[in-house]
Amino acid sequence: MKVFLFNQKLSFLLRSFCFLFLVSSFLNTFVCATQHLCHFDQRDALLDFKKEFGIQKPTFVNFDVSSYPKTKSWVNKSDCCSWDGITCDATSGKVIGLDLSSSCLHGQLESNSSLFRLRHLRDLNLAYNNFTASPIPADFDKLMGLERLNLSHSSFSGPTPTKLLQLTKLVSLDLSYSSFSIDESFLRILAQNLRNLRELDMSNVNISSEIPRCNITEFPEFIKYRRSLGSLDLSNNKIKGQVPDWLWRLPELTDVNLSNNALRGYNGSFKASPRSQILSNNFTGEIPRSICGLSSLYVLDLSDNNLHGSIPWCLETQMISLVDLNLRHNRLSGNLPEVFMNAKNLGSLDVSHNQMEGKLPASLIGCSALEVLNVGSNRINDMFPFQLNSLQNLQVLVLRSNKFHGTLHNVDGVSFGFPQLKIIDLSHNEFVGTLPSDYFMNWTLMSSKRDNNREPEYIRNPRTYRYYTSLILTSKGVSMEMDRILTIYTSIDFSGNQLHGKIPNSIGLLKELRNLNMSSNSFTGHIPSSLANLTNLESLDLSQNKISGEIPFELGTLSSLEWINVSHNQLVGSIPQGTQFQRQKCSSYEGNPGLYGPSLKDVCGDIKAPTPPQSEPMETQEEEEESLSWIVAGLGFVPGVVFGLVMGHIVASYKYHWFMKTFG
Ligand SMILES: *[C@@H]1O[C@H](CO)[C@@H](O)[C@H](O)[C@H]1NC(C)=O
Ligand SMILES: *[C@@H]1O[C@H](CO)[C@@H](O)[C@H](O)[C@H]1NC(C)=O
Ligand SMILES: *[C@@H]1O[C@H](CO)[C@@H](O)[C@H](O)[C@H]1NC(C)=O
Ligand SMILES: *[C@@H]1O[C@H](CO)[C@@H](O)[C@H](O)[C@H]1NC(C)=O
Ligand SMILES: *[C@@H]1O[C@H](CO)[C@@H](O)[C@H](O)[C@H]1NC(C)=O
Numbered sequence: 059m060k061v062f063l064f065n066q067k068l069s070f071l072l073r074s075f076c077f078l079f080l081v082s083s084f085l086n087t088f089v090c091a092t093q094h095l096c097h098f099d100q101r102d103a104l105l106d107f108k109k110e111f112g113i114q115k116p117t118f119v120n121f122d123v124s125s126y127p128k129t130k131s132w133v134n135k136s137d138c139c140s141w142d143g144i145t146c147d148a149t150s151g152k153v154i155g156l157d158l159s160s161s162c163l164h165g166q167l168e169s170n171s172s173l174f175r176l177r178h179l180r181d182l183n184l185a186y187n188n189f190t191a192s193p194i195p196a197d198f199d200k201l202m203g204l205e206r207l208n209l210s211h212s213s214f215s216g217p218t219p220t221k222l223l224q225l226t227k228l229v230s231l232d233l234s235y236s237s238f239s240i241d242e243s244f245l246r247i248l249a250q251n252l253r254n255l256r257e258l259d260m261s262n263v264n265i266s267s268e269i270p271r272c273n274i275t276e277f278p279e280f281i282k283y284r285r286s287l288g289s290l291d292l293s294n295n296k297i298k299g300q301v302p303d304w305l306w307r308l309p310e311l312t313d314v315n316l317s318n319n320a321l322r323g324y325n326g327s328f329k330a331s332p333r334s335q336i337l338s339n340n341f342t343g344e345i346p347r348s349i350c351g352l353s354s355l356y357v358l359d360l361s362d363n364n365l366h367g368s369i370p371w372c373l374e375t376q377m378i379s380l381v382d383l384n385l386r387h388n389r390l391s392g393n394l395p396e397v398f399m400n401a402k403n404l405g406s407l408d409v410s411h412n413q414m415e416g417k418l419p420a421s422l423i424g425c426s427a428l429e430v431l432n433v434g435s436n437r438i439n440d441m442f443p444f445q446l447n448s449l450q451n452l453q454v455l456v457l458r459s460n461k462f463h464g465t466l467h468n469v470d471g472v473s474f475g476f477p478q479l480k481i482i483d484l485s486h487n488e489f490v491g492t493l494p495s496d497y498f499m500n501w502t503l504m505s506s507k508r509d510n511n512r513e514p515e516y517i518r519n520p521r522t523y524r525y526y527t528s529l530i531l532t533s534k535g536v537s538m539e540m541d542r543i544l545t546i547y548t549s550i551d552f553s554g555n556q557l558h559g560k561i562p563n564s565i566g567l568l569k570e571l572r573n574l575n576m577s578s579n580s581f582t583g584h585i586p587s588s589l590a591n592l593t594n595l596e597s598l599d600l601s602q603n604k605i606s607g608e609i610p611f612e613l614g615t616l617s618s619l620e621w622i623n624v625s626h627n628q629l630v631g632s633i634p635q636g637t638q639f640q641r642q643k644c645s646s647y648e649g650n651p652g653l654y655g656p657s658l659k660d661v662c663g664d665i666k667a668p669t670p671p672q673s674e675p676m677e678t679q680e681e682e683e684e685s686l687s688w689i690v691a692g693l694g695f696v697p698g699v700v701f702g703l704v705m706g707h708i709v710a711s712y713k714y715h716w717f718m719k720t721f722g
């Protein structure tokens with residue numbers, strides 16, 4: 059029966075295909091015959107190019123979540139137009155696009171590289187590979203048809219790549235995160251020659267300040283007459299001075315990122331100014347009211363400046379179009395104004411690390427698309443915002459370090475809501491009361507099992523595809539900044555409140571939970587054994603409560619649990635043997651006079667462990683496999699620490715874990 063169906067389907071498909079083919083052949087007349095067939099010379103050039111490089115796991119400098127060796131699919135059997143990363147011209151069949159970004163390529167790009175035999179290339183993307191500090195070959199001028207070129211995060215270095223300036227057809231150029239020297243004349247000629255340029259990314263180009271007259275200390279004038287420019291990223295350079303008036307008058311400019319420079323402020327008004335402004339710098343003064351006069355601003359990022367005063371009411375007019383509003387880390391004060399009623403497109407609102415007071419605005423319920431709400435580290439004095447229940451897309455809720463008070467369950471029996479919630483941080487507030495036993499019942503997202511073979515992604519706005527900005531989280535005892543928020547990361551932090559009663563058994567439903575911090579409350583009762591169901595749990599902190607009873611032996615099965623702290627409770631008995639529990643520091647258990655046993659002795663040594671009141675069975679041989687998994691799990695931290703990147707350790711570790719698992 060199945061076979062029959064299949065055949066029928068197949069013949070139907072075949073018939074449809076033939077029909078379509080006939081129609082399209084008819085439409086395309088004779089061109090059709092050679093469609094998408096790779097030219098031999100192009101195929102051989104590609105195969106030779108493949109041979110020029112090794113395949114190696116990316117390092118942190120050129121690491122991208124989606125890395126995999128694309129050239130593996132390049133074999134001399136199939137049509138090269140069907141190979142991964144290749145685009146051919148629909149009629150001529152010539153290779154016009156080569157996207158080898160994040161392909162684990164390793165080696166020098168020589169000037170006689172076969173790449174330069176692909177004369178018809180229009181799009182070339184070599185980002186996120188390791189070209190081992192090779193200079194940009196002079197032969198780039200053979201690719202005169204190039205319209206889009208991306209060499210970012212590729213470890214190119216060496217002298218100024220002047221040959222690139224002859225590619226007069228370029229509309230998009232990305233040289234970010236490369237370390238060749240870029241001097242003033244390079245920028246001047248770039249402005250003169252590349253007249254069609256619409257997108258320019260020169261963020262984090264290690265501009266050498268040793269060459270005289272080359273450090274950009276004033277705002278770079280070279281873009282002043284680039285009237286075609288639509289997107290400009292000069293972030294992470296050393297640009298000083300004011301953001302000049304003329305920048306806002308570039309007619310096509312819609313995206314500007316000037317963050318991480320040493321700019322001191324705006325100059326002039328904002329008429330016809332870019333719709334997306336990322337300006338994290340060292341601006342002082344108040345938020346300029348002229349911002350409100352702009353039309354359809356969609357991203358406003360004034361984070362990490364020195365702005366003071368209140369958030370202007372007039373922003374209400376911007377709220378209709380705004381997708382991302384980030385005012386984090388300033389010195390803003392006053393109430394959050396009631397400006398959100400029409401903020402239907404707002405996906406992320408971050409006013410954390412300011413001095414905001416008063417209550418959360420009721421108009422927040424107008425933000426029906428809100429995914430990230432971060433008001434942490436302010437002085438907001440309010441109850442838990444149950445009314446935001448209607449925000450069905452909320453994924454991240456941070457109320458940390460404010461004066462929130464009252465209970466965490468609605469007395470009217472309204473369920474908690476927030477089906478999409480994956481990160482909730484209520485720590486360091488004044489919440490009181492108990493958590494009912496079914497408290498975690500409807501936390502849909504954290505309880506539904508995720509497909510672990512799917513590659514991790516970052517939370518981003520579904521409409522603009524922009525990633526949301528970073529978040530500071532505490533997990534595994536470390537406070538860290540996640541530069542982007544991974545979709546797989548889930549966390550509950552209720553620490554530092556005055557909650558009491560039992561930790562609800564329903565916690566065991568949250569199978570996707572990775573970080574649980576209930577420390578510094580007044581929880582009583584036993585550690586719920588349902589925690590043993592949280593097979594993804596990596597960090598568990600129950601310290602500084604009044605929890606009694608034994609540590610459930612089932613928790614010993616949680617091999618993912620890297621960090622445990624149950625100190626300063628009233629726990630008794632032995633710690634689970636031969637498990638992650640024995641790989642913790644002694645201080646994870648201190649302040650529990652009733653804890654004893656040989657396994658605790660292993661952790662703390664003889665001195666601290668109290669004499670056991672009864673004899674325990676001898677400890678079994680520690681399994682090698684377990685210690686291995688611990689080492690691998692522990693590794694996640696190391697690179698972040700060693701490289702000292704601003705990148706979140708968590709991000710790094712998840713990216714790496716996933717990568718190791720997939721390609722390791
Ligand atoms: C690919 O195979 C063809 C014959 O099928 C051969 O002529 C050609 O040299 C091969 N190319 C490479 C780069 O090996
Ligand atoms: C830029 O230079 C600094 C030190 O001068 C170096 O640590 C960093 O890796 C360089 N950045 C890139 C992208 O090469
Ligand atoms: C380069 O930087 C130094 C130190 O910041 C400064 O004194 C000098 O004037 C700058 N040169 C130019 C041409 O801007
Ligand atoms: C702006 O630049 C900063 C620093 O390079 C970067 O972290 C941020 O992601 C950029 N923002 C956007 C929206 O591209
Ligand atoms: C920011 O500006 C203040 C003065 O307004 C100055 O003291 C401080 O050093 C500046 N910070 C940076 C990183 O440039």
Ligand SMILES: *[C@@H]1O[C@H](CO)[C@@H](O)[C@H](O)[C@H]1NC(C)=O
Binds near residue numbers: 575623
């Ligand atoms: C739990 O929260 C407390 C207080 O916020 C913090 O000090 C501790 O480091 C956190 N625990 C873990 C394991 O991150």
Ligand SMILES: *[C@@H]1O[C@H](CO)[C@@H](O)[C@H](O)[C@H]1NC(C)=O
Binds near residue numbers: 566587589590591
């Ligand atoms: C773990 O989950 C299973 C079903 O998913 C359930 O039957 C079991 O009782 C749970 N265990 C605990 C300790 O809650």
Ligand SMILES: *[C@@H]1O[C@H](CO)[C@@H](O)[C@H](O)[C@H]1NC(C)=O
Binds near residue numbers: 646
């Ligand atoms: C466990 O928590 C206690 C108190 O919160 C703290 O003093 C101790 O350093 C923590 N231990 C570890 C290993 O984090």
